[in-house]
Amino acid sequence: MASSLISRILKIGLQTTVPILQYRQILITNYLTFFCICGALFMGLVTIFFKLYAIAITCLIGSLFFLLVFYLNHNRYYRAGGVYFIVLSNIMLLVLSTVSIFTQQDTNIEYIYFPLMAVPLLLLEGKIKNYSYWITFLILLGVKVARVEYLGDEYGIGFLIIVLNLLFAAWLLFLFLNFFKRVLLRAVEKTNEHEKTLYSLLDNVPAYMALVDRNGNYRIANHHYSDLFGLEKDEIIGKKRTKILPDNILDTHQMNFEKALQGEPVSFLERDTLPSGETIYSRGTYVPIKNSNGKVDAISIYVADVSELVEAQESLRRTSETKDKLFSIIAHDIRSPLNLFQSLLNISDDKAISKDQFISYQGELKDRLASLRERLDELLDWARMQMGGINAYPSEVDANEVIKENANLYKTLIEGKGINFKMKLFCEIDGWMDENHLQVAIRNLLHNALKYTDTGGEVLAETSQDDDSVLIEITDSGAGMSQEVVDSILNKEIQKSSVGTSGEVGTGLGLSLSLGLLEKNGCIVALESEVGKGSTFRIWIPKSDINDPVDLD
Amino acid sequence: MSKFTCLIIEDDKAFADILESIAVKVPEIDVIGICDNTVDAAKRLELDKPDILLLDVNISGLEGPEILEMTDHKPRTIVITSHGEEVMENYDIEYVEFIQKPLRSADQLVNAIYECINAV
Missing domain, CATH: 1.10.287 (Helix Hairpins)
Structure with a gap:
């Protein structure tokens, strides 16, 4: 309970989105502030015990001022928090030193300035950290001088050696700290480089990948993953899953996530609708990542778009x-x-x-x-x-002739069913295609029209022409078809053969075959149909070159 | 003793004719009709309640055995189809004899009809 409160205090203002160096600096500021507050409170209580009330009051008031550092960090004024801490700790120490000098105690409290000098080197960047270091050192010297002055000591050779020793110590500390800081920075740079390498790998894997900590916050997300939700990587990392994932996906995945938190990998294959409205088939896994105690620390998420496979x-x-x-x-x-x-x-x-x-x-x-x-x-x-074994051998084709021949073939059927069959053959040019193929197609379409037209119904075969093609139209007043059937016919799917109005049968292959043949010959086919009213097939056959007037020049 | 009535359900007209011409030679039965579609067949089954049924499986519309699943009247049935007998696993009907097309002989059908007549 108490330890979790302390760890929460120490993590005030920490965001996973800030760079690693700044992250550490915030953490150090928090630690130091916490330590200072504890120290000040402790000092305050101890000095009350020894009846040093001036110091006690300074300590207790100072600890209150230190609380402001947490406030600044919490509101993400990290730099202000750092500077404030340095200034405040200097003032505090100055006050304490002054008090100790005036109360004529030989406590050498000013040596606490040494660790205080180190703080700016850790918390600040650039030249200001050096200035800050040496200014603090000057204050230390000032306090030393003030003590000699006030206590009425002499500035003898002993004092000079003390000053020189202090200077030497400060110089050594300065070098060491800077050296260590540089080593530290290099390590951080390495880490950043590693992160970049990691992302150049992750971003180029054709899959959606992310790492989520056990509280559901994103720690890593590759750009495929963030693209999925129309976001940038930075907009995701550090955020909660529940805030990023759309409801429809969250609904199905919360259980997977919770199961993975129990320590069991979870796989799934499902159809998802993305925020863009696109639907994909995704196959993925949630893999729990455990720490050395076997507790699940994070969960890696791997999802691949398997739409093509499905x-x-x-x-x-x-x-x-x-x-x-x-x-x-x-x-x-x-x-x-x-x-x-x-x-x-x-x-x-x-x-x-x-x-x-x-x-x-x-x-x-x-x-x-x-x-x-x-x-x-x-x-x-x-x-x-x-099997691709049919070749078209195109030649000039007279569509009118083909229709007449096939109409003749079905004469008995037409008369038997009493169908009103009409031909309007107005085309005057030849088409260019394999004649046998046209024969098969027309025979099939005509047979179909007759098959599904009731006794006394009408079937009309027409031909006409435009600039590029010969047009054949076969219209019946038969049973007609739903849009679904029309689409499946145009897709050349095999039809479930139904019995005609007089019990005629067929394989259902005929239409698929006819359309396939026409397509092979470069013809365009359209089909219009309405249930109960009948159907119209239209075929545009490419016209023969022979129809073009010969250029005499 | 009155004759057994017999209904033929078969959508191939010519095949139905053959079945009829064999069935009429069995003196104990009376062929009361041929149905080439399932709607007719269901109607005749309920109205005429035949004793014996010659039943094809593949008929446009419903399949033959599905008619029997729907109607209350359950005649003694001879299934005649080009499928193997395993096709009957798809249906929940009882039948006396199963004949796979083509007919091997006239006696094959005649014997099956007698099986129906003698079935208790």
């Missing part, structure tokens, strides 16, 4: 999901016709179905075989594109 992991997971989805689609869409064929052949051995019945399946089987083939082609093309 994102890479996420993208791997998505890829693997795509693969799973693909396999389940393939499994269902390819197995089901195969199962049908095999089952039918198996049971026909048993004569479970008649020959006539078997023949009646023929039409169905043919259709299924054709669609299975289409599916397989699509799958193989898609797989080849995923």
Whole structure:
């Protein structure tokens, strides 16, 4: 209790932010002041006992004046505190010496000036400390002279030797103190250098690092760490964690910190929102640093931004999901016709179905075989594109022709569903792309438009042109899609195949394949859709050079 | 003695036809219908309460066994699917027989139907 009070008194005004030398000087001032107050109080009490009341009163009043040093340091007037201490202690001693001379005591109290001379050398910088040293020495001599004068002694050879001895002692003390101070300063410089080296390492580590003492005050923070909160290093060091960290981070980390204070390292991986609004994935550790008694002195904090890793992991997971989805689609869409064929052949051995019945399946089987083939082609093309094995061989392409051919392909479907299919083919120039790729894309988009449009609905295929490209638009009045689905289509994700309005099926690969092919040919694709109202696909194909008027010059 | 009623849930129309043409040859049962989607299937299950059910797993919408998890009526069920039997671990339904597509023979289905008829 008492010792903690004393240690608090001795640490008055100490800030971790001040340079190490000044830190020490403040500490020394506090120690000296404390010592002077104690000494003065003690002297005061002892002299009362011996009935030397004048000295007692001087001591007691002086101790009150010394309290002002603490006040100055507390309010960070460190220099003023130091100077005040030196002046005050000189005055005190002068008063005491004077009193002792006038009361005719041969106490040689003036020798206390020697340690007092040393104080400015420790507390002050520059020439003033030397002046201050020698002025104090002159006061000492003055007191000596005053004592000889007042006591009526003679200035004999004895006095001269005393003065010379004093001068010699003062000179030696001056040299020693200056020498030691220089050694001390060099050590401090070394420490500063070490700190600089340390920071040049810390600041260049691609991680957020900090050291916090057990009270939660920052002792070290690298610049990545301070940048994280939009602050300078100096604005963090010496401050409390709880004042620097934003609430959202503090909430989750207070427990980590407290656990580390118990002496256990704590690791975490989490998603954080920074004051800048940016979110990162961070992985970090709190490591307790123990002193020789095993008590936790400080906690080192290490945090790395692992957003890229987490994102890479996420993208791997998505890829693997795509693969799973693909396999389940393939499994269902390819197995089901195969199962049908095999089952039918198996049971026909048993004569479970008649020959006539078997023949009646023929039409169905043919259709299924054709669609299975289409599916397989699509799958193989898609797989080849995923492996980068598809090359585009561009040539002049007549978009109008491609649309007409494919519309012809779906004639039965269009008539069967009673869809109002219209073509407005106004483009007069050729596009420049691989014709097969355009065929695949148009077949897919047209099939999709027809597949999701109800009986009696409308599908419109248009072509037009602008300065740089041929534009194809395919619009349907079908089911439409949510923005989420539109985005996933444009990202070339595989779609979960849904059944069309007349039970048409597909692998969901078609769109991904078509968009991939169009992209490979330098086409731009846009998709607009509204649930319940229908969709419009737009494809801009680069125009062929052949369309440019030949320069005759 | 009245016949056992049998419902087929299968979204591949042609495969459902094959199942039906085999099932009708079992004199003890009466095929009351084919459902190619889950909504119909749930409705027919509750209304007609068939004794025997031929059930496909992959149907667009819900999956086949999920319909059975929802309805109160629990017919004796033959699961017919292209998956291996381990797929049934995902569902909480009881079934009498499991047939992996393709059908090996007509008798495979006929025997399974008799298993259902004889199941107490």
